[in-house]
Amino acid sequence: MKIRDVWVEIFSQKVDLADFGRGRDLVVIRIITDEGIDGISYVPGFSHIPTSLSNALKEIVGGVVRDNIVGMDPTSIEAIWDKLFHRLTRWGRRGIVMHAISGIDMALWDIIGKISGLPLWKLLGGYKEDVPAYANVAHHLPPKELAKKALEYYEKGFRAFKIRGARTEVSFEEATERIKAIRDTLGYDVKLMVDMNGSLDTHQGIEYLRRWERYDLYWIEEPLHPDNLEGYKRIKRYSNTMIAAGEQHSTVHDFRILVEEELVDIVQPDASWCGGISEWLKIWSLATAYGVPVAPHALHPIHAHLVAAKPNTMWVEYFYPDNPLYSLVYEVFEEPRESLYAERGFLRAPKSPGLGLKLKRSN
Template sequence: MTQTTTSSVPSGDSIAWVRISSCYLPLANPISDAKVLTGRQKPMTEIAMLFAEIRTRDGHHGLGLSYSKRAGGPGQFAHAREIAPALLGEDPNDIAKIWTKLCWAGASVGRSGLAVQALGAFDVALWDMKARRANLPLAKLLGSHRDSVRCYNTSGGFLHTPLDQLLVNAKASLDRGIGGIKLKVGQPNGKLDIQRVEAVRKHLGDDAKLMVDANQQWDRPTAQRMCRVFEEFDLVWIEEPLDAYDFEGHAALAATFDTPIATGEMLTSAAEHDELIRNRSCDYLMPDGPRVGGITPFLKIAAQAEHAGLMLGPHFAMELHVHLAAAYATEPWVEHFDWLEPLFNERLEIQDGRMLVPTRPGLGLSLSEQARGWTREQAEFGTQP
């Protein structure tokens, strides 16, 4: 009897070189949401980006990203540097196998949070490479349902923005062709939240698509009261009214009110999303690809969400999520943030309230010289072919 053994050296192409970069994107103005006004966090002044560039022996390449806000950037880079050597010699097509290998390489620090966020950059890079090799946009490789996705703007609606400027920002976003406006709420004085939402609704009219986001700052009684008040404003959703891990509390709100409940962005694994879905804790699921560990776990989450009949609204990183949202069965929303635009040479297009899926291969992205200029630390592994 012939015994078959599995070799660690693939017969085809293999990963020959990896570079990781820690890049800090400065924000023009300090950003404040409800977490700042309640004293739990400081205003955000920069975003720590983790980029992974991977090349194979045959010369194929991919670009991936992850990120951290306010804290965690150095830790993500440090963990990525520890596990990156495990990529060398692997067949780049074996993405699920590689994800598991990298996860086990850092198993002592867990299978969620910073550990998987670090490996998420590698996972995205491998999917980008796979789509480039097929000469397809990532959305097409995954099996796209549409060539554009509804999009809404968040960056103009933060709580540090005065009301008069908020009205200007909201109208400008709609005039630009963005499909919806999200307003931050969750202030200690709920009356101020109501005044701001009421003013924007009146300014934009009844047909404008509005969302609100409390960033987890309400307790259960406050969430009940605020959700009841906000019913009259015909919102697309109320986001994170409670702590991200209060699955039962979110489920009670989703069952009680007509306005959809949205949550999920702060969860950092497929297992945590499984608990949220199992409890029917929301109407809109908001997974974040880099936060859950990349595209591989995101696709598992999306499959569960589709089976449960949930709507989808991925959080942040529109440059990645426009592809993933295009591959979701029912019509999703993508969050429009122009913050990351200086990092790339390419731009996403907006038209008639929708974000167009890029037709370039892979993610359709390349790092700008500005991104290189903001890079504070790099590490390389293997030999560049």
């Protein structure tokens, strides 16, 4: 079997997300083989700020990446990953180049699953079929309305919630009001996390955490810029709240520092950012060896496979179709329904071979 071609398509959606711009893109990648088995993946979350980088990703994947892998055996995943990483290292070991490698790698794993006739979670370990999830409540709403949205998700079975408190979106005072409103509405028997999107400096991070201790947050996510490693060391020293990070880190080399230096309590690798499923598995192995839990960021239809496959995985981050951050995935894909749509706070491990992704007929 050989790779015959690589197809890339951009899907767009108009939204109004304050600091995330007025549009979001999702990039679908399809690897076409000479034996009629295609691999499909996607890379989400390209915001229009004011324009999107999705066209750059399409250019890279459909150009230099395609030219380097056409003719190769799609089951030679390590060889393809290594070739792309070293050929493209000079132009980016993170960011847009790593998105391209990640998208290709995920599509290759889809092919492997289809060849074997197994869903990816079975192929990688088959640890559990029920996949726990927490609800992302990152809607840009006033505090009381945000609490109503969290209550709506609570009534659908969720018992853990994440909101945004980033300084690029809201003030400290409004972020605090969001936290207080949800605690007043749902009480303290649910887990509540706050995502800062790397928007604080070290001093602010320490101050925020101290002032929010009364609200018993389960974790604070990405309080600092991903490169502020010394800051993470200091904030960890002063915090009684768990620190989670990793969505903007790439490859096991970034995560080795987070884990070995004890900068975080929970790692959040995103297979569409960190280097694909291949690199995600290496990060999982590293974290597991050090006893650090893994809670992947976003990408719930794909991450459901990985959480289902392995122990030491906490849950997936779930976005309801009414959440504008990642609602586009529901417009692009119709399968796998088991890992697209949550029931009572859980996803189910998909039954279809590979990743099980299927584009809607209109696409």
